[in-house]
Amino acid sequence: DVKVTQSSRYLVKRTGEKVFLECVQDMDHENMFWYRQDPGLGLRLIYFSYDVKMKEKGDIPEGYSVSREKKERFSLILESASTNQTSMYLCASSLGEVRGNTIYFGEGSWLTVV
Amino acid sequence: SQQGEEDPQALSIQEGENATMNCSYKTSINNLQWYRQNSGRGLVHLILIRSNEREKHSGRLRVTLDTSKKSSSLLITASRAADTASYFCATSAWSEDMRFGAGTRLTVKP
Numbered sequence: 001d002v003k004v005t006q007s008s009r010y011l012v013k014r015t016g017e018k019v020f021l022e023c024v025q026d027m028d029h030e031n032m033f034w035y036r037q038d039p040g041l042g043l044r045l046i047y048f049s050y051d052v053k054m055k056e057k058g059d060i061p062e063g064y065s066v067s068r069e070k071k072e073r074f075s076l077i078l079e080s081a082s083t084n085q086t087s088m089y090l091c092a093s094s095l096g097e098v099r100g101n102t103i104y105f106g107e108g109s110w111l112t113v114v
Numbered sequence: 115s116q117q118g119e120e121d122p123q124a125l126s127i128q129e130g131e132n133a134t135m136n137c138s139y140k141t142s143i144n145n146l147q148w149y150r151q152n153s154g155r156g157l158v159h160l161i162l163i164r165s166n167e168r169e170k171h172s173g174r175l176r177v178t179l180d181t182s183k184k185s186s187s188l189l190i191t192a193s194r195a196a197d198t199a200s201y202f203c204a205t206s207a208w209s210e211d212m213r214f215g216a217g218t219r220l221t222v223k224p
Contacts, residue, residue: 004156035214042117042202042216043157058211090156100145100206105156 003027004106006091012112019078021109023091032074033092033103034058034066043090049074081113117213118146118186118203126221133190135218137203138183144206146179148188151200151217160188160201195224 007022025032031050035043035058045058047066055066063085067075074093078085089109094101118137127133137146145164149157163170163179163186170177176189190197200217 033211040216043214045211045213048211059213092157100147100212102147102159102162103149103157103204103212104159107156108154110154 004091004093004104006089006106006109008109009107010110010112012114013078013081015082015113017078017081017113019081019111019113021076021078021089021091021111023074023076023106024072025074025093025104026072027093027095027104028071029093029095029104030071031094031096031101032068033094034064034074034076035090035092036060037088037090037108046076046089078111081111083113085111086113087111118205118215120201120203120215120218122218123216124219124221126223127193129193129195129222129224131193131222133193133197133220133222135188135201135220137186137188137205137215139186139203139205140184141207143181146177146186147204147206147212148175148177148186149202149204149214151202153199157202157214190220193220193222195222198222 004025033048034046049068065077091106092103118139121136147162148160151157202217204212206212
């Protein structure tokens with residue numbers, strides 16, 4: 001089975017802190033994604049990556065950056081956390097160059113910024 | 115954006131009844147997928163239907179796609195309390211990544 005592991009399930013951070021959310025997948029998938037999920041808004045794509053060291057902005061990249069130094073690992077970085085970034089963050093991966101392949105999700109990271 | 119929109123937002127039924135959820139989208143797609151999310155967990159893929167398909171089945175799930183109306187439906191037959199979850203449709207176009215709707219929250223009462 002494909003496994004996408006998000007290192008932290010629950011985090012509480014202070015406003016202005018730098019926050020790292022780590023994600024690792026074990027199926028050699030080319031594509032990795034970070035989504036944010038808020039009630040009533042569904043999943044919104046923050047960033048995605050189709051290859052090592054490659055990244056593309058999604059719909060809501062402001063306030064976030066990403067890093068993909070190895071194929072299996074995709075990190076989401078909040079440079080200076082703000083309270084409006086309190087949310088659930090979902091990492092995901094998918095196989096291949098074709099867009100629209102099945103996406104496999106991690107269990108999510110609940111971030112609270114106080 | 116070709117983001118799908120699910121309807122209804124919430125659905126409550128009795129165990130044993132069928133549950134139908136709908137998804138509408140705005141632009142041409144190459145496939146549409148349905149995902150399930152248990153409370154506080156990640157999403158799990160249920161079924162994928164391609165733009166040249168009209169209907170697919172998987173166990174108690176039946177998905178239809180009407181590209182002329184830009185809509186899809188997910189039918190869960192003989193629902194169980196364990197089917198209680200949120201259900202999302204996700205659409206992808208040839209040049210764009212998948213986008214998810216806000217989901218339908220299904221409650222199945224025992």
